[in-house]
Amino acid sequence: xxxxxxxxxxxxxxxxxxxxxxxxxxxxxxxxxxxxxxxxxxxxxxxxxxxxxxxxxxxxxxxxxxxxxxxxxxxxxxxxxxxxxxxxxxxxxxxxxxxxxxxxxxxxxxxxxxxxxxxxxxxxxxxxxxxxxxxxxxxxxxxxxxxxxxxxxxxxxxxxxxxxxxxxxxxxxxxxxxxxxxxxxxxxxxxxxxxxxxxxxxxxxxxxxxxxxxxxxxxxxxxxxxxxxxxxxxxxxxxxxxxxxxxxxxxxxxxxxxxxxxxxxxxxxxxxxxxxxxxxxxxxxxxxxxxxxxxxxxxxxxxxxxxxxxxxxxxxxxxxxxxxxx
Ligand SMILES: O=C(O)CCC(=O)C(=O)O
Ligand SMILES: [Fe+2]
Numbered sequence: 118x119x120x121x122x123x124x125x126x127x128x129x130x131x132x133x134x135x136x137x138x139x140x141x142x143x144x145x146x147x148x149x150x151x152x153x154x155x156x157x158x159x160x161x162x163x164x165x166x167x168x169x170x171x172x173x174x175x176x177x178x179x180x181x182x183x184x185x186x187x188x189x190x191x192x193x194x195x196x197x198x199x200x201x202x203x204x205x206x207x208x209x210x211x212x213x214x215x216x217x218x219x220x221x222x223x224x225x226x227x228x229x230x231x232x233x234x235x236x237x238x239x240x241x242x243x244x245x246x247x248x249x250x251x252x253x254x255x256x257x258x259x260x261x262x263x264x265x266x267x268x269x270x271x272x273x274x275x276x277x278x279x280x281x282x283x284x285x286x287x288x289x290x291x292x293x294x295x296x297x298x299x300x301x302x303x304x305x306x307x308x309x310x311x312x313x314x315x316x317x318x319x320x321x322x323x324x325x326x327x328x329x330x331x332x333x334x335x336x337x338x339x340x341x342x343x344x345x346x347x348x349x350x351x352x353x354x355x356x357x358x359x360x361x362x363x364x365x366x367x368x369x370x371x372x373x374x375x376x377x378x379x380x381x382x383x384x385x386x387x388x389x390x391x392x393x394x395x396x397x398x399x400x401x402x403x404x405x406x407x408x409x410x411x412x413x414x415x416x417x418x419x420x421x422x423x424x425x426x427x428x429x430x431x432x433x434x435x436x437x438x439x440x441x442x443x
Contacts, residue, residue, distance in 0.1 A: 121213070126226065128226075129149065130225075130229060141231060146310060147310075148309070149311070152307055160213045161278060162278040164211045164212075164213050168200065169198060171210075173200055173207060177198065178192075181401070181408065184411040194255060194257065196250055197248065201244065201245070217331075223333060224239070224243060224335055227272060234313070235341040236337060243335055244332075249328070249329055250324040251324075252326045254325070255395075256287075256323040259318055269337060271315065273334055274335065280306040282305050286324065286325050286326035287324045288323070288325075289301045289303055289304065291321075291322065292310075293317070293320075295383075316372075316376070318380055323394065348374070367429070379429060385409075389409055
């Protein structure tokens with residue numbers, strides 16, 4: 118069984134159909150059900166359960182930047198346990214997961230079907246995280262997996278391992294393409310969700326049943342992630358003025374990681390509510406909410422940014438109404 122995870126991920130190439138590649142290019146995400154096959158997914162789940170039962174997964178650590186460059190704080194998301202396969206102590210004990218960590222078949226398959234995404238080849242740009250949610254309400258607030266420099270992540274691959282998941286169990290992943298429609302994804306057994314780490318805002322709803330998820334993050338090729346145009350806004354007065362191509366600008370933002378600069382303003386209430394829900398009064402909630410509000414206020418203090426955010430919020434409402442009507 119030790120090589121089967123590598124063999125199975127090779128099949129992702131044929132599962133990345135034209136339609137799924139188009140979804141990744143257009144909306145930033147694609148979903149593949151029955152991805153690894155019953156036996157391999159079972160073997161992965163068994164090792165994840167062993168890792169949790171043996172105390173190899175630790176309470177989640179969330180690193181949080183203090184506003185104004187005041188350093189980094191570390192808090193815990195309640196109910197979430199995690200570990201990273203870079204931890205060599207795990208590698209001897211978890212052979213199937215180790216084989217997933219050491220293979221290059223996944224990045225090769227994705228690179229060959231999605232050449233425009235520009236992934237880093239080899240094993241160096243690959244991170245594997247094991248995550249267990251105890252099912253007592255644990256969740257993740259709205260975030261991008263790649264929030265900006267110096268992060269190098271390009272693709273997030275999430276494999277869910279929850280046999281018999283039912284709607285009331287919660288723990289759905291919600292993906293929110295910029296100015297688009299939110300898509301709720303149930304964390305079903307052997308379902309793989311692939312999305313752009315620098316382009317897809319997402320969160321996890323509170324889980325009411327134990328939940329296992331395996332994340333593979335793949336870095337982008339050198340120089341292809343978080344370039345200048347991905348981290349700083351460039352637009353002309355003509356874009357924003359009367360007669361400017363406003364919807365053209367919106368389309369560019371939908372397709373560009375630079376949307377991250379504006380997202381917290383456009384979705385400020387959503388960020389705030391999900392932070393409070395995720396922390397549930399635990400230590401750090403106040404600091405996180407204060408940091409969020411400070412970032413929103415900083416945007417508000419700049420008149421051009423404030424107007425841009427206001428207009429994006431109005432456009433977002435309009436597009437939502439149009440979508441409801443169709
Ligand atoms: O568990 C999930 O579905 C996603 C978790 C997540 O967003 C993350 O680890 O960054
Ligand atoms: Fe995430």
